[in-house]
Amino acid sequence: MTGTDLAPLADLLAGPVVPAARGLLGCTLAANQVTVRIAEVEAYAGTAGDPASHAHRGRTPRNAVMFGPAGHAYVYFTYGMHWCVNVVTGPDGEASAVLLRAGEVVDGLDVARARRPAVRRDVDLARGPARLCATLGIDRAAYGVDLLGDGPVRLRPAPVPVPNAAVSAGPRVGVTGAHDVPWRFWLTGDPTVSAYRRHVPRSRR
DNA sequence: GCGACGATTTCG
């Protein structure tokens, strides 16, 4: 037998979103000759009571893939210029997902640097959800792809298991509501974790 | 059809 056993990760993603989010820490995501070790994530529930979720108001053309089976990529465009990527979780028909917020470039560092010439420190290459996508070259073309398959974007289990004690939790970044829900998880002390910023409504800017 | 705003980043 050769290759990595993806079944445990597939099972984890098919279950409840919070354990899935924590389990994604330490996993690797590879695309366009760059590989990132995931260091920060956020969990988003489906239509059931999570006002911060893109699926909160039901199914739309944009969030349709969130309602499909786990392990696929939900990629969205925001602020007129940025892409962000989620891993769809839960059973088919339930729209939960995990936003990949930050990571460490562990392979293809030269390609990553060339792709993002303005970034000075390597730890900033994938420090933030839009930066992570930019460094990996992820855009609309990755919408809906099976991340556990052999496609353009590939998610793989953590080479080294992440102990529970190495994980911190806190409120999600940039969301309009639900500031009391600690559904952001990160590897404690990891330098690639993004800075926390409270959301500021445009009407008050 | 219109318009407000966003799971952000970058610069001043």
Next chain:
DNA sequence: GAAATCGTCGCT
């Protein structure tokens, strides 16, 4: 602190 910049979605 504020601009950049446009797809999405609800319709004060």
